[in-house]
Structures are given as structure tokens and as C-alpha cells.
Amino acid sequence: MVEIELDGKKVEVPPGSMVMHAAEKAGTYIPHFCYHKKLSIAANCRMCLVDVEKAPKPMPACATPVTQGMIVRTQSDKAIKAQQSVMEFLLINHPLDCPICDQGGECQLQDLAVGYGGSGSRYEEEKRVVFHKDVGPLISMEEMSRCIHCTRCVRFGQEVAGVMELGMSHRGEHAEIETFLGDTVDSELSGNMIDICPVGALTSKPFRYSARTWELSRRKSVSPHDSTGANLIVQVKNHKVMRVVPLENEAVNECWIADRDRFSYEAVNSEERLTSPMLKQGGEWKTVDWQTALEYVANGLKQVKADHGANAIGLLSSPHSTLEELALAGALVRGLGSQNIDARLRHADFSNTAPAGAARWLGLPIASLSTLQRVLVIGSNLRKDHPLFAQRIRQAQRKGAQVNVLNAKAQDWAMPIKNTVLADSRLWVSALAGIAAAIGAETGAAAPVSGEATDAHRAVAKSLLGGEQKAILLGNAAAHHAKASSLLALANWIAQQTGATVGYLTEAANTVGAQLVNALPGQGGLNASQMLVGKLKAAILLNTEPAQDTAVGATGLAAADMVVTLSPFKTNLDVSDVLLPIAPFTETSGSFVNAEGRLQGFHAVVRPLGDTRPAWKVLRVLGNLLDLPGFDADSSQAVLAAALPGVSNGSVVDAARLSNASSAAIDTSPAEVAPCVASIYQLDGLVRRSTALQLTADARTAQALEGAAA
Numbered sequence: 001m002v003e004i005e006l007d008g009k010k011v012e013v014p015p016g017s018m019v020m021h022a023a024e025k026a027g028t029y030i031p032h033f034c035y036h037k038k039l040s041i042a043a044n045c046r047m048c049l050v051d052v053e054k055a056p057k058p059m060p061a062c063a064t065p066v067t068q069g070m071i072v073r074t075q076s077d078k079a080i081k082a083q084q085s086v087m088e089f090l091l092i093n094h095p096l097d098c099p100i101c102d103q104g105g106e107c108q109l110q111d112l113a114v115g116y117g118g119s120g121s122r123y124e125e126e127k128r129v130v131f132h133k134d135v136g137p138l139i140s141m142e143e144m145s146r147c148i149h150c151t152r153c154v155r156f157g158q159e160v161a162g163v164m165e166l167g168m169s170h171r172g173e174h175a176e177i178e179t180f181l182g183d184t185v186d187s188e189l190s191g192n193m194i195d196i197c198p199v200g201a202l203t204s205k206p207f208r209y210s211a212r213t214w215e216l217s218r219r220k221s222v223s224p225h226d227s228t229g230a231n232l233i234v235q236v237k238n239h240k241v242m243r244v245v246p247l248e249n250e251a252v253n254e255c256w257i258a259d260r261d262r263f264s265y266e267a268v269n270s271e272e273r274l275t276s277p278m279l280k281q282g283g284e285w286k287t288v289d290w291q292t293a294l295e296y297v298a299n300g301l302k303q304v305k306a307d308h309g310a311n312a313i314g315l316l317s318s319p320h321s322t323l324e325e326l327a328l329a330g331a332l333v334r335g336l337g338s339q340n341i342d343a344r345l346r347h348a349d350f351s352n353t354a355p356a357g358a359a360r361w362l363g364l365p366i367a368s369l370s371t372l373q374r375v376l377v378i379g380s381n382l383r384k385d386h387p388l389f390a391q392r393i394r395q396a397q398r399k400g401a402q403v404n405v406l407n408a409k410a411q412d413w414a415m416p417i418k419n420t421v422l423a424d425s426r427l428w429v430s431a432l433a434g435i436a437a438a439i440g441a442e443t444g445a446a447a448p449v450s451g452e453a454t455d456a457h458r459a460v461a462k463s464l465l466g467g468e469q470k471a472i473l474l475g476n477a478a479a480h481h482a483k484a485s486s487l488l489a490l491a492n493w494i495a496q497q498t499g500a501t502v503g504y505l506t507e508a509a510n511t512v513g514a515q516l517v518n519a520l521p522g523q524g525g526l527n528a529s530q531m532l533v534g535k536l537k538a539a540i541l542l543n544t545e546p547a548q549d550t551a552v553g554a555t556g557l558a559a560a561d562m563v564v565t566l567s568p569f570k571t572n573l574d575v576s577d578v579l580l581p582i583a584p585f586t587e588t589s590g591s592f593v594n595a596e597g598r599l600q601g602f603h604a605v606v607r608p609l610g611d612t613r614p615a616w617k618v619l620r621v622l623g624n625l626l627d628l629p630g631f632d633a634d635s636s637q638a639v640l641a642a643a644l645p646g647v648s649n650g651s652v653v654d655a656a657r658l659s660n661a662s663s664a665a666i667d668t669s670p671a672e673v674a675p676c677v678a679s680i681y682q683l684d685g686l687v688r689r690s691t692a693l694q695l696t697a698d699a700r701t702a703q704a705l706e707g708a709a710a
Contacts, residue, residue, distance in 0.1 A: 380475020
């Protein structure tokens with residue numbers, strides 16, 4: 001450790017640290033713009049100039065390495081005058097349009113100008129004007145005259161998102177941040193550039209001019225999309241969600257969120273919201289009160305049970321539903337005497353389940369992804385399926401990690417890939433068997449099945465046999481594969497030979513939680529595919545749209561006597577008989593369990609829209625109308641305590657309940673169907689209804705591919 005004196009206090013920091021790091025440790029604030037703890041040091045704003053004893057001039061704290069015995073003063077006349085001079089320079093060309101700027105009230109330049117700026121400027125020359133740019137539907141670059149060239153956005157693209165979409169052209173007062181060649185900013189993490197911009201140059205296009213920052217209430221929440229469980233701050237005005245930004249949690253999402261976490265809020269304010277219960281009568285949809293709708297559902301379920309038996313009733317739930325909703329859904333179905341409940345909507349191999357009471361999971365803490373040295377990813381479009389996991393693996397790769405891929409086609413993950421094995425998705429088991437054979441040839445161990453090793457297989461094997469911290473990660477396509485059990489069994493054998501961990505990236509916010517609360521068919525129960533091919537007489541659809549969310553589709557539901565949809569949106573109109581409006585994540589309390597098994601609870605941030613009700617309350621009342629036991633909880637916390645006892649908010653569930661063990665026999669014959677995987681902005685009902693997200697390049701590409709396939 002190196003000891004320095006900072007404003008009279010002794011501070012110890014590791015060798016190689018900068019003065020800025022010492023100041024952070026000591027709790028001393030040094031003004032800055034270009035410095036960001038997650039980005040490389042640029043030292044181009046000079047706002048952090050400090051007085052270093054024996055140095056002939058002020059030094060930038062962000063780029064001055066500490067030395068033993070160094071004496072630094074951040075509040076001396078020399079330091080303060082230097083900082084004031086820099087502020088004066090920064091404001092020479094800045095337009096000073098604070099009254100109309102969206103960043104007003106949360107602008108670093110505005111804040112520091114108050115502390116370090118003068119009451120007037122000595123510069124009377126005409127200010128420069130920078131032409132605005134159109135970079136897509138998410139980020140507004142309408143006011144680039146405000147840019148102070150801190151290059152945070154440029155470095156974020158290069159270092160975190162992995163794509164240098166913005167860069168600085170020209171020099172001096174002609175310098176501009178731009179995309180070059182008129183391109184758009186298309187990264188799935190692009191919205192973070194808005195957060196790290198210290199001025200009003202980059203702003204949110206959907207939020208722009210809709211509210212002032214001091215008018216907004218800030219409430220904590222958790223993302224309902226992928227399995228990261230990103231922590232959010234939802235900003236609200238007049239009981240309407242206006243904006244979503246990240247809540248820093250180093251163990252989960254650091255200080256970043258994906259664009260679908262940030263912009264999907266548009267859906268909760270959309271015209272497609274269902275605000276009252278509706279019944280289909282004579283082919284016409286009619287609005288009714290809750291009592292009428294729930295009694296209709298309860299009587300319908302009783303009638304189907306009496307006429308066809310309990311096994312004719314089934315429930316399909318989205319894995320984006322909360323733990324509380326899933327727990328009560330399971331209790332409802334089982335209370336009626338049926339075992340037909342499933343949240344594995346896109347699966348094809350339903351035998352690939354964890355041991356009773358356990359769940360398939362990531363296999364290691366999310367934070368450990370950043371420190372891996374060897375990775376094999378099987379069946380995932382990592383960058384689009386799990387943007388924040390990809391970001392962590394990208395950081396590991398920047399430190400020297402080798403990333404290996406087994407996939408159906410080459411994809412741009414915005415990071416160098418060490419080795420790629422390409423194979424038709426139907427042949428992934430035999431391709432993985434080839435990697436196992438190559439590892440067996442190196443270690444002398446007998447592979448569990450015969451496989452033919454090619455040079456590509458041997459290259460992956462050599463990579464996995466090196467390094468120390470290693471992981472084999474199965475993506476959404478591997479989880480939904482028709483031979484998912486065989487893929488997992490082979491992955492486990494490879495992991496045993498190489499010292500790696502095995503894990504599923506897991507598709508949705510509550511994929512792990514759904515398993516923990518047993519939202520799975522019991523003994524003799526029907527799985528999701530069986531329920532969707534016409535075997536039900538009464539189907540309950542919780543938060544799901546079978547036409548988009550399942551591998552089978554919704555056509556089989558036409559054979560049912562009654563289909564009940566619980567959704568925040570007017571959906572499933574062609575197959576449903578009843579629509580019950582339930583609250584999205586912004587209007588209900590609940591919990592998700594992310595890929596690493598971390599339970600994260602959240603509260604409603606706005607009141608329910610219209611006659612919308614939280615789904616757990618709807619299920620509780622329905623259970624009471626059906627005279628079922630166990631439906632007396634008066635809060636979502638009480639439901640959670642009963643469903644997942646002994647697990648506190650923010651903690652990881654007991655390791656005994658997380659298992660990727662498999663004893664399945666390995667079948668290397670080709671699979672009959674390709675896996676069903678949702679594209680980045682078709683994952684769930686919220687992202688599908690976000691106008692801005694559907695205008696992105698990723699969404700347009702997916703729509704074009706779907707059109708071509710049709």
C-alpha cells in the first residue's frame with residue numbers, strides 16, 4: 001500500500017492508484033467531468049486539478065499516480081483557482097440554456113458552475129453552434145452545442161458496450177461527438193450514455209420535454225425482463241411512470257441497465273392497457289365489474305371440473321410473473337385437484353428438471369462473470385439475450401479471458417471470440433460430444449458418448465483445459481432445446497474434466513423463482529406443450545400470450561370451453577372468454593429470483609390504472625370463491641413468506657435449492673425441432689409494446705426475419 005497525505009489526512013491506497021482514488025477512499029470530493037469509476041482515464045476535462053506539493057503546476061487528480069509520501073491539497077488557493085479557470089474555459093462555448101434544458105436539476109456542469117464558476121464571463125465572442133444529429137429512437141442528440149467533450153459516451157461504447165458507435169472528430173473548437181457516416185446508435189446498452197453524460201447533450205428521446213427532474217418521485221424497483229434482475233429507480237409524476245434509470249448494485253447490475261429495462265415503461269402507459277374486466281358474449285366483448293367476472297370464472301372452473309374432471313383444467317404462466325403470483329397460481333390449480341401448471345413456455349424437453357425443490361441456475365454469482373478466465377457459451381445470442389451478462393464477460397475478456405462458443409450461426413457479440421464451433425441447432429449434442437471427445441483425448445478420460453473431434457473441437461478443449469476460473473454457460477436456445485437434458489449431461493461431464501462450473505443463463509426475470517415455488521406440473525400433470533395442443537377444457541393464461549410466448553402457439557386453445565386471460569393488456573382476444581386486468585410490475589408489489597438465486601423484492605411505484613388489480617389479489621379472491629384452503633394472505637409479503645420461507649430480501653437462496661446436476665442419458669441423434677427463442681425486443685408483453693424499442697434496429701431486424709420466415 002502507498003500512503004499519501006490528502007488535505008492533512010493520511011490515506012492508504014494500492015500502488016498504481018490515482019489521486020482521485022485516494023480522494024474517494026478518504027471521502028473527499030474533487031470536481032470532475034470526464035472521470036468515471038467504470039471507464040478508462042481520459043484526463044481531458046481538467047476539472048479535477050489539485051495542488052501536489054513540489055509539482056510546478058496543478059495536476060489532474062484522475063491521472064496523477066500516487067507516490068509514497070505525496071502531499072496533495074484539494075482546497076488550496078492554487079487548486080481552487082485552477083478549477084475556476086477550467087470552469088471558465090468550459091463555459092466559453094456552452095449555450096447556458098439551463099431554463100429549457102432537460103438536464104436542468106441533475107446536471108453536473110450546472111452544479112459545479114455554481115461552486116466553481118464566476119458571476120460573469122470575460123469572453124464576449126460568439127458561441128459556436130453544433131448541428132444536431134439523429135441517432136435513432138432512444139437517444140436525443142438535438143443539443144450537441146452543450147457537449148463539453150468529456151468523451152464518456154465514446155469510452156462507454158468502446159469499453160462497456162463493446163461497440164465504438166460514437167467518436168470525436170476534428171480538434172479544438174471544431175471538435176464534435178458524432179456517429180460518423182450518419183449511422184444510428186444501436187447498442188442494446190446505449191441508454192447508459194444518457195446517464196453518464198454530465199451535461200444535457202445526450203438525453204432520453206422518449207422522456208424529452210415531458211417532466212422536470214424536481215417534479216419526479218423516485219422509487220426503487222427490479223427489472224421484470226431478463227434474468228439479471230437489474231435494480232431500477234422508477235421516476236413518477238402524477239401517478240404516471242415517466243422515466244426509468246439504474247439503481248447501483250455492484251453485485252447485480254453495477255451501475256448499468258439494458259435498454260429494454262430502461263424504455264419498456266412506455267408499455268405501462270400504452271393505449272393497449274386493459275383497465276376493466278371483460279367478458280365475451282355472443283362474440284362481442286363487454287365490460288363488467290370484478291364480481292361478475294370472477295364469479296363467471298369460478299363457476300366455469302367448477303363446471304369444467306364436474307363435467308371433465310380436474311385434469312381438464314390447466315394454467316400457463318409467464319416466467320416474468322412474480323413469485324407471489326406463481327405461488328398462488330400453483331395453489332389454485334392444485335387446490336382444484338389438477339397438476340397442470342407450467343411456466344416453461346418455450347421449452348421442448350420437459351424432462352430436464354432440477355431435483356425436487358431445487359432450480360436450474362447460473363452456477364456462480366453474477367459478479368464472478370467479470371473474473372472468469374475461460375468461458376464456453378452454448379446456444380445463446382449472449383449480447384442480445386443477456387446484455388448485462390455479456391457486458392461482464394466482455395470485461396473478463398478485456399482482462400485476458402478466452403470466450404468459446406457453440407452456436408448455430410456466427411453472431412457479433414462485440415468482443416473477440418477465441419474459438420467458435422458452428423453446427424445446426426439440431427446437431428448440438430453431437431457437436432458437444434466432439435468437444436468432450438477432444439477433452440477425453442487430452443486428459444485420458446473416457447468420454448460418456450462417442451464423438452468425432454475436429455480441429456475446432458480440439459481448440460475449444462485446449463482453451464477449457466487452461467486457466468483457472470471457468471464456466472460452461474447454457475443459453476436460452478440450449479435450455480429450450482429438444483435435447484436439453486443431453487446437453488446438460490455433457491456439459492456437466494466437460495465441467496468435471498476441466499474444473500469449470502455449469503450454469504444456465506436462464507431466460508426470464510423469474511425462471512429460477514418459478515422452479516423454486518414449483519410452478520411446474522406435478523405427478524401426472526400436463527406440461528406447457530401438452531396443454532397447448534387441445535388437451536384442456538379450461539385454460540388460465542397468467543401474464544402470457546401463447547401466440548408470442550410459447551413454442552406451440554395458441555391454436556390448440558380453441559378446443560377449450562373457457563379461456564381466462566390475466567394480463568395488463570388487451571390480448572389473446574381471439575381465444576379468450578374472459579379478460580382480467582392485472583397490474584404490471586410498476587403497479588404491484590412482488591419478488592423475482594434472478595439467475596444467481598438472489599431474491600429481490602419491490603413495491604408498487606404507482607397506483608393501479610383504472611380497475612386493474614395486482615394478480616396475487618385476483619388469484620386470492622378466486623381461491624376464496626372456489627372455497628380453496630390457503631388463500632387468506634393479506635399481503636404479498638405473507639404470500640412470499642409461505643412460498644419461500646427463510647429467504648430475506650436481497651439474499652441468495654440456500655445453495656441446496658440450486659442445482660444443475662443431471663443423470664440423464666445422453667442421446668446424440670439429431671433433434672426433431674429447432675429451439676424456440678425470443679428476440680431481444682419480443683421477450684415479453686412489456687417490451688413488445690414499447691414504441692421506442694420497436695423502432696430500434698434490433699426490433700426491425702427481428703421483424704424482417706419473421707416476415708421472411710412467414
